[in-house]
Amino acid sequence: MASLRSLNRTLRNAQAGAIDPMQVDAPPEENDNNEEDLYEVDIDSFDLDTYANSYIGLARIYRLMYIADHCPRLRSDALRLAISHVITTMNANLYQVLHHKLQQCHGNILADVTGANPVDTGLPVFNAIWVETTTKKSAMILEKLDGDLKNYKSNSIKESIRRGHNEIGDHYVNCGDLIKATKSYSKARDYCTSSSHVISMCLNIIKVGIYLRNWSHVTNYIIKAESTPNYVENPELLTTYSSTLKCMTGLAELAGRKYKLAAQNFLKANFDNWDSCDVMTPNDIAIYGGLCALATFNRLELQNNVICNNSFKLFLELEHEVREAIFKFCEAKYEVCLKMLNKIKPILLLDMYIGSHINQLYSDIRSKAMIQYLCPYDSADLRKMALSSYSFA
The missing domain is CATH 1.25.40.570 (Serine Threonine Protein Phosphatase 5, Tetratricopeptide repeat)
Known part of the structure; x- marks a missing residue:
């Protein structure tokens, strides 16, 4: 079964060239981390629902996928739960990947929402209509966000432009396009008007770098965040960001x-x-x-x-x-x-x-x-x- 790391590699290859080297100092597609150890875990009991609900966003789905990759006993349940969460996003590609994994897990063809398979498998129905609708809706939202950003630029309001780039980055994360998300977040750098804005921009890129397991990129942007003017001298900034940055650093050192x-x-x-x-x-x-x-x-x-x-x-x-x-x-x-x-x-x-x-x-x-x-x-x-x-x- 393909691992989560191989999925990230596929995303990077498919989206190669999306990074503007003038905007991002270290291309995320250069993943310097070694392959994860291949192992399987046999466990008697594990509360997947409680575990998954401790996280939000991609972290929840990726962690369930990791469990599916490493625990045969929990594989089916973890994939089902991941599918139930991915449909709350706009990540149509990941939805299809998860269904394919579940199909491989059970060794049969999953039921299609169009009703092609009359056999009640008890498995989640693959909803081709959802994929098509979500893909179209995603494109429409992106078009609107792009239009809003152009208006902000025509008015030359830095804060609105910065927010516009972040909103596009958030949308790309919700769609699972992490490379383009990094590009969008990095473009906000030129429109930051405070130290807090700069650190927030770095954190957005750091989190996407963690999802991609691009640890050198994560470390670079942690250094940028901690080198932001007034960061060390400002108690409010330290209180807000220090714990997060230290834990992100710890995660990179662990990797x-x-x-x-x-x-x-x-x-x-x-x-x-x-x-x-x-x-x-x-x-x-x-x-x-x-x-x-x-x-x-x-x-x-x-x-x-x-x-x-x-x-x-x-x-x-x-x-x-x-x-x-x-x-x-x-x-x-x-x-x-x-x-x-x-x-x-x-x-x-x-x-x-x-x-x-x-x-x-x-x-x-x-x-x-x-x-x-x-x-x-x-x-x-x-x-x-x-x-x-x-x-x-």
């Missing part, structure tokens, strides 16, 4: 397997100022930051930077198992820590950003636990350890 840097950035998030469920939730921040810290921090660092971190503690309270695993590690109860982590491993493997890193992170945590356990001793007999009841598995 590059720089786990300690990822942890350091996630730990700077402020719980009260987080509002970006179109990428990740507070629960995700707890998981990403907590596991990266557990894999790379020593016990003193965990105590000072995680457990005593008043803001991050609020994130950790949302993920009891991760929080308790960190506490048990700091208490030198390594076996309990590892058992708790193994209990939640199948669920973590279904996360589209940390899933492919879980085996490495768990290996690092296990190695660190063993080193800490052996530290007080002058020597250790591995044969006796293997026969003992104490386990690092």
Whole structure:
């Protein structure tokens, strides 16, 4: 089954040439990320509805697609749910892709809304009329937005022009054309009249870059946002944007397997100022930051930077198992820590950003636990350890 990454690659290839190099400094079609690990997850129970409802927009659909790609038991349900959400957008291409995936999953021809298949499959009906209507409606909306933008330009009102480019970018995201969305968002740069406008423009491009998994592009625009004049000196700007930018940085570092840097950035998030469920939730921040810290921090660092971190503690309270695993590690109860982590491993493997890193992170945590356990001793007999009841598995 084709992965979410292959879908993004197809989108980039189909839309090649859409980026104006004068407007975007690093073309999104240059994806520098390695292929995601191929693995399958077997899980007894998972509340797809609750999970999906934690996210909005493309994040919700892409996460369901990732689950469908990696969990055969949940594949059909995840695709059905993704289809039910994609019809609330104008992404006709993705609607067709999801139906094709569901058809492959069940090995039969899905019912068509025109009534060609009399057999009741119990599967979602492929609505060709919706595809046609949505495609036409999308074109009409784009035509109107383009017309509005031309009027704004004729009146030379910078704020209206900036807003017009953003509205077109939002429309392209809703239609699934992420390359053109990036182009539209970047055009707003010349019409920004405040530091807040510049950072907002960068965030729009960063989020699309995350959807495309173009991490170098994401990093470039994070640097641009944090280099915006008056950003560091302005408490209001820091309060509004700092947590989001730090978490986006953490996500990019996680993708590059720089786990300690990822942890350091996630730990700077402020719980009260987080509002970006179109990428990740507070629960995700707890998981990403907590596991990266557990894999790379020593016990003193965990105590000072995680457990005593008043803001991050609020994130950790949302993920009891991760929080308790960190506490048990700091208490030198390594076996309990590892058992708790193994209990939640199948669920973590279904996360589209940390899933492919879980085996490495768990290996690092296990190695660190063993080193800490052996530290007080002058020597250790591995044969006796293997026969003992104490386990690092």
